[in-house]
Amino acid sequence: MSTSTILIYVFLGSASLSYLIYAKSQHKAIALISGIILGILPYFNLPLWLIFLLALIVMIFPFILNK
Numbered sequence: 001m002s003t004s005t006i007l008i009y010v011f012l013g014s015a016s017l018s019y020l021i022y023a024k025s026q027h028k029a030i031a032l033i034s035g036i037i038l039g040i041l042p043y044f045n046l047p048l049w050l051i052f053l054l055a056l057i058v059m060i061f062p063f064i065l066n067k
Contacts, residue, residue: 004048005048008042008048008051008052008055009042011055012038012039012041012042012051012055013039013042015038015055015059016035016036016038016039017035018035019031019032019034019035019038019059019062020032020035020036020039022035023035028062030061030062030065030066031062034058034059034061034062037058038055038058038059041054041055041058
């Protein structure tokens with residue numbers, strides 16, 4: 001496992017935790033779903049660029065739906 005892979009997994013874990021805490025405090029279902037998806041995304045055996053791209057889409061998704 002390379003350093004960049006580990007760093008992206010740590011970033012996804014911290015983003016997932018942030019979305020889950022926000023969802024609990026604000027009672028936002030879409031943030032909860034995004035946090036869960038970000039948490040399980042690294043478990044799939046996908047190329048690193050695809051995991052990064054999917055994570056960016058999932059992180060932007062709640063902002064698009066709230067408008």
